Amino acid sequence: MLIYILRRVLAGAVLLWISITIIFLMLQLIPGDPAYQILAGDGSDPSPEAVANLREQLGLDRPGPERYISYLVGVVSFDFGNSFVFSTPVESLLGPRLAVTLELALFALIVGTFLGTFIGSLAARAKGIVDTVLSALLSIGISIPVYVVGALLILVFALKLGWFPAGSFEPITGDVAEHFRRIVLPVLALSIPVSSVVGRMARSSMLENIQQDWVRTARSWGLSPNTVFNRHVLRNSMIPVTSVAGLEAGALIGSTVVVERIFNLPGIGSLLIDSVNDRDYPVVQAVVIVVCISFVVLSIAVDVIYGILDPRVRRRAA
Incomplete structure (x- = not known):
């Protein structure tokens, strides 16, 4: 039974890594500049210098591989950074x-x-x-x-x-x-x-x-x-x-x-819908990752329960 559970956990971890990588790539392809979106939230037309400064503060000017590594480290440590819109840790918005x-x-x-x-x-x-x-x-x-x-x-x-x-x-x-x-x-x-x-x-x-x-x-x-x-x-x-x-x-x-x-x-x-409209990438990433984790955990739990109810499943997996 232990080997059966470990195999399911390992498969779930691989699936989760693929999912969060796809999430990162898809968010990079979304049209629009989050820095410009934030500065233009009141209807004004921000200057290119102001947009560039904000992109630097948010880390959006870094190369893609560097942002991907930081993204993976944040996911593992459950540190999703700060919200672009609220300037507060994403965890404080996501938890309640x-x-x-x-x-x-x-x-x-x-x-x-x-x-x-x-x-x-x-x-x-x-x-x-x-x-x-x-x-x-x-x-x-x-x-x-x-x-x-x-x-x-x-x-x-x-x-x-x-x-x-x-x-x-x-x-x-x-x-x-x-x-x-x-x-x-x-x-x-x-x-x-x-x-x-x-x-x-x-x-x-x-x-x-x-x-x-x-x-x-x-x-x-x-x-x-x-x-x-x-x-x-x-x-x-x-x-x-x-x-x-x-x-x-x-x-x-x-x-x-x-x-x-x-x-x-x-x-x-509701948080996800508002964050997508505001181009608040860290919050969108965090919400979607949490949903993916929930899917993977539920899948593992179902497989384990399935193995408990039907011992033939454990024998075939062993």
Whole structure:
């Protein structure tokens, strides 16, 4: 098991290095001069001397290889430099916003995975009209974009019923109850697509496993239907469900960009959009790198869980 995990970590490290290198190269190809953008932010036309001085202060006048080495060293040490716009360390801007995004994504993943597995299990076992209705609901959940889901939740539960606020954020260090009350709708908006994808996969996998010979053998031994389903069908069906949940966890990081805008939440999605508009390269780099790290870590975690659920995977990798 240890060799299996080490191989996955090494593969993830190589993938991460390739990703951050691509990020660096792509940002260098973006048209526009950040120094000019900063100086012209108030609508003025800065002089070439002022632009050159600011480029020197920001280190933009250094050769590309030198900036790439500094960039890699900063990534390894989690030192992303200072923001071009705010002149403060990027970590001070990224930390609080990252906590908001990760909290939303984590709760949405947990809610979506459990809800999707439950609905998929219910559909697979019930069959008939119940299966048809639940499958239709899962298909609708997949097809509706997350911004439409968020808008509908605001319309129904915030504006019509008044159960939850329509937006804004309350730090957990303040009013804890109000904090969780304000993130209910964003978490639901993110978890509905996740539960739909997970539910369809869970239903399909369980229907396939129910038809296997070892399930009929377990029934012939006199085991109750619930025991057969929970001990044999459900566990074997969780292998593809885990893979899908891992992929959805990565997609959640991207979906939070839209949800944060809809519900006016101070996450990294909003920070990324503002930084791109301002040509604030250090902040853009930091946000995208954090997203890449999240993807890689989630991929490794899914592979490890996959190996725990199915020992054959570990043997093939060994």
